[in-house]
Amino acid sequence: xxxxxxxxxxxxxxxxxxxxxxxxxxxxxxxxxxxxxxxxxxxxxxxxxxxxxxxxxxxxxxxxxxxxxxxxxxxxxxxxxxxxxxxxxxxxxxxxxxxxxxxxxxxxxxxxxxxxxxxxxxxxxxxxxxxxxxxxxxxxxxxxxxxxxxxxxxxxxxxxxxxxxxxxxxxxxxxxxxxxxxxxxxxxxxxx
Numbered sequence: 001x002x003x004x005x006x007x008x009x010x011x012x013x014x015x016x017x018x019x020x021x022x023x024x025x026x027x028x029x030x031x032x033x034x035x036x037x038x039x040x041x042x043x044x045x046x047x048x049x050x051x052x053x054x055x056x057x058x059x060x061x062x063x064x065x066x067x068x069x070x071x072x073x074x075x076x077x078x079x080x081x082x083x084x085x086x087x088x089x090x091x092x093x094x095x096x097x098x099x100x101x102x103x104x105x106x107x108x109x110x111x112x113x114x115x116x117x118x119x120x121x122x123x124x125x126x127x128x129x130x131x132x133x134x135x136x137x138x139x140x141x142x143x144x145x146x147x148x149x150x151x152x153x154x155x156x157x158x159x160x161x162x163x164x165x166x167x168x169x170x171x172x173x174x175x176x177x178x179x180x181x182x183x184x185x186x187x188x189x190x191x192x
Contacts, residue, residue, distance in 0.1 A: 003167045003174035009041020009132065009139025010065045010106035012099055016159070016180060024101020025067060028052050030085055030094040037087040039132030041139030042066045043155065044098055046185050052096055056129035056141075059153045063185040064100035068137070071095070083137025102184040105159050112145035112173045119170075120161065123154035123182050143177060157182040 012023045030038070031051040038044060038054045045055035046063040055062050066085075071094040073080045085096065111127040127144040147154060162168050162176035169175055 003169050003172060003176075005174055007109045007130075007140045007142045009039060009141045010043065010108050010179070011041060012065070012104050013107045013178065014105045015101070016103040016105060019103065021104075022101070023067075023099050023104055024064075025097050026064075026100050027095045028063070028098050028100075030069060030071075030089075030096050032092055032094065033088060033090050034085070034094070035087050037131055037134075038066045038069075038085040038096070039139040039141075040066060040068055040083040040137050042132065042141055043126065043181075044096070052098065054129070055155075056126065058125040058147070058155070059183060060155060061183045061185055062155060062181050064098040064181070065104075065106065066139075067097040067099050069094060069096045084132060084134065086134070100186065102181060102187050105178050105180050106156075107162060107164075107176050107178055108156075109142040109167075110145040110170075110173070110175050110177050111142040113171050113175075119148050119158045119177070121158060122148045123151060123157050124148045124179070125155045143179065145173070152182065155181065155183055 043055040044052040125147045130140045132139040156179040160178040167176040
C-alpha cells in the first residue's frame with residue numbers, strides 16, 4: 001500500500017523507554033514582531049535573548065518542537081490561542097508552548113525512500129523548510145531521507161520505525177519514522 005501524502009511536522013508519540021508520555025511541554029517567549037512564522041510541529045531554537053524562533057538549520061541545536069502559542073491580538077485586543085504563530089505580531093505577551101523534554105519520541109514523514117530498518121540508530125536533518133498550513137496551523141516539515149548519517153552532527157536521531165501500516169513502505173517517499181532530538185539545548189553543552 002502506498003504511503004499517505006501530507007506532512008505534519010514532528011508529532012509526539014511516546015517517551016524514550018517506558019516513561020509516561022507527558023511530553024514535557026514548557027512556556028517560552030516569542031519576541032515581539034518575530035518575522036518568521038512557526039507552525040505546530042516545527043522545530044524551534046533558543047535565541048540569545050531567551051526567546052525562540054523557527055529552527056530550520058541543518059545541525060542546529062534545538063530547544064524542542066512548537067505546539068501552539070498564546071498572545072493578545074494587537075488589532076482586536078482579544079486573548080488569542082493559535083496552533084501557529086503567523087509572524088509579525090507586535091505584542092509583549094507572546095508565549096509559545098514548546099515540547100522541550102529531550103526524551104520525547106516524535107513521528108515524522110521522510111521526504112524520499114530511505115531504507116527502513118537500516119536507518120534505525122542513524123541521524124538526519126529536516127528537509128528544506130516549507131511553511132505549514134495557515135488554516136490548521138500544522139507544520140509541513142519532513143525529515144530529509146538523503147541526510148541519514150552515522151555522525152552526531154544532525155538534528156535528529158532515528159529511534160525506530162513506525163507501526164502505522166498505512167505509512168511504512170520505506171521503498172518510496174512519505175513513510176513515517178520515529179525520531180528524538182539529537183542536538184538538544186538541554187543535552188548539548190555548547191549553549192547559545
